[in-house]
Amino acid sequence: MGLTTRSVALLCCTTALFLLPSAAAAGGGSEEWGYVQVRPKAHMFWWLYRSPQRVNNGSTPWPTVLWLQGGPGASGVGYGNFMEIGPLDTDLKPRAFTWLSKADLLFVDNPVGTGFSYVEGGNRTLLARTDAEAARDLTTLLCRLYSRTDTRLQLQGSPLYIVAESYGGKFAVTTALAALNAIHAGRLAANLAGVALGNSWISPEDSVLSWGPLLYQVSRLDENGLNLCDRLAQQIKAQVMATQFLEAENTWQGLETVVLQEANSVDFYNFLKDDSSSDAALTSATMQRQMRSLASLGRRTRRRYSSYLSSKVTMEGGFEGLMNTVIKNKLRIIPKNVTxxxxxxxxxxxxxxxxxxxxxxxxDELLKLGVNVTIYSGQLDLICATKGTLDWVQKLKWDGLKNFTSSPRVPLYCNGGKADGTQAFLKSYKNLKFYWILGAGHMVSN
Incomplete structure (x- = not known):
């Protein structure tokens, strides 16, 4: 389930509409990386690529994309970089389509404790406990990188776009607001040009409520399976409304197991496929035992994201082997005790x-402040299904929502134009854009 030429080309097309520059000139690319101590004993790793096609003509400065991975706890420096939008693929060969054609790329292992980011002594009490705490750490990193005394990075004047995938969407919106506060206070010398939310876990309640009906409509569930899923989804809704968030997560873990059982191990990232991970290959008896052990379920659920990563690399040791040998040796600054x-x-x-x-x-607050917000959703995603995303959009109190909803939806074509068929739809009004990306899954990659 690796990146396909079609889906990456399509995402590059939509990115071209999201970012301002459209012209490119030949030039030399470069890269920088390092650590920022965002709190005492908490160190965040970043990796910046400057595009070889960089243009700065004054009126439309070359933008910078801050990419935030999901999980929470999945590595943007690893996954987003080498498997999605960076200059090299997992064979360390140039990628045919990279967002570097439109922007400089800043990958961050966020929150601390993710990827190459770490807390000293492995002290778990130093980890971020809330999205807001993670946002403060990210904003601290941005303040340091955009510091006017650090001209080496040349970020000043570059419009900043925060682009996120999955749970990273929650980090994106909280970080955008924290960054705006830092900008207004004079601590961050940046221009926040926009936020993009790709298949984002913005409203868990709306996501899970969409699972049963979607799987029923595409024949992965029958009526019995639909009723089982809907009952648990309604329980999650009630728990969220009662602010019982830990209980809601436990029920969510149980719902995922019921979906796997009733839909015969459907792939949460592409509902047209089966989950090929070993975690999905569970007998009914095993599932029933795990239903009685939600702590075990939680660990299994989290590994599904990482199994998606490791399945892409054939070298001995998989993707972790690549990152802990070739990449770690290249970077040279990763502490020996950080794996x-x-x-x-x-x-x-x-x-x-x-x-x-x-x-x-x-x-809602970002829209009211006039920040450009772009939402894109892969048609085949289940975990953050398009239906759930559309449902939470309708809960916005933004005064432009009614006009956005009634705006026409425009078909998009890439490469061969109409000859290749419709590949996406776009609806927009003022500072809100919504892309439906056809034939794509959770990572807009399958």
């Missing part, structure tokens, strides 16, 4: 209290 992992269970556990909290109000 890169595809998914940090410690980070996931630390954010348990916030995992099921919605961030719709934060999106």
């Amino acid at each position: 890169w992992r595809e998914q940090s269970d410690d980070v996931f556990d630390a954010l348990a209290g916030d995992f099921m909290k919605p961030r719709i109000e934060e999106v």
Whole structure:
């Protein structure tokens, strides 16, 4: 389930509409990386690529994209970089389509404890416990990188776009608001040009409510399976409304297991496929035992994201092997006692209290402040299904919502134009854009 030429080309097309520059000139690219101590004993790793096609003509400065991965606890420096939008693929060969054609790329292992980011002594009490704490750490990093005394990075004047995937969407909206506060206070010398939310976990309640009906409509569930899923989804809704977020996460873990059982191990990232991970290959008896052990379920659920990563690399040791040998040796600054992992269970556990909290109000606030917000959704995603995303959008209190809803939806074509068929739809009004990306899954990659 790797990146396909079609889906990456399509995402590059939509990115071209999201970012301002459209012309490119030949030039030399470069890269920088390092650590920022965002709090005492808490160190965040970043990696910046400057585009070889960089243009700065004054009127439309060359933009910078801050990419935030999901999980929470999955590595943007690893996954987003080498498997999605960076200059090299997992064979360390040039990628045919990279967002570097439109922007400089800043990858961050966020929150601390993810990927190459770390806390000293492995002290779990230093991990971020809320989305807001993670946002403060990210904003601290941005303040340091955009510091006017650090001209080496040349970020000043570059419009900043925060682009996120999955749970990273919650980090994106909270970080955008924290960054705006820092900008207004004079601590961050940046221009926040926009936020993009890709298949984002903005409203867990709306996502899970969409699972049963969607799987029923595409024949992965029968009526019995639909009723089982809907009953648990309604329970999650009630728990979220009662602010019982830990209980809602437990029920969510149980719902995922019921979906796997009733839909015969459907792939949560592409409902047209089966989950090929060993975690999905569970007998009915095993599932029933795990239903009685939600702590075990939580660990299994978290590994699904990382199994998606490791399945892409054939070298011995998989993707973790690549990151902990070739990449770690290249970077040279990673402490010896820091081992890169595809998914940090410690980070996931630390954010348990916030995992099921919605961030719709934060999106609303960004829209009201005039920030450009772009939402894109892969047609075949289940975990953050398009239906659920559309449902939470309708909960916005933004005064442009009615006009947005009634706006026409425009078909989009890439490469061969209409000859290749419709590949996406776009609806927009003022500072809100919504892309339906056809034939794509959760990572807009399958």
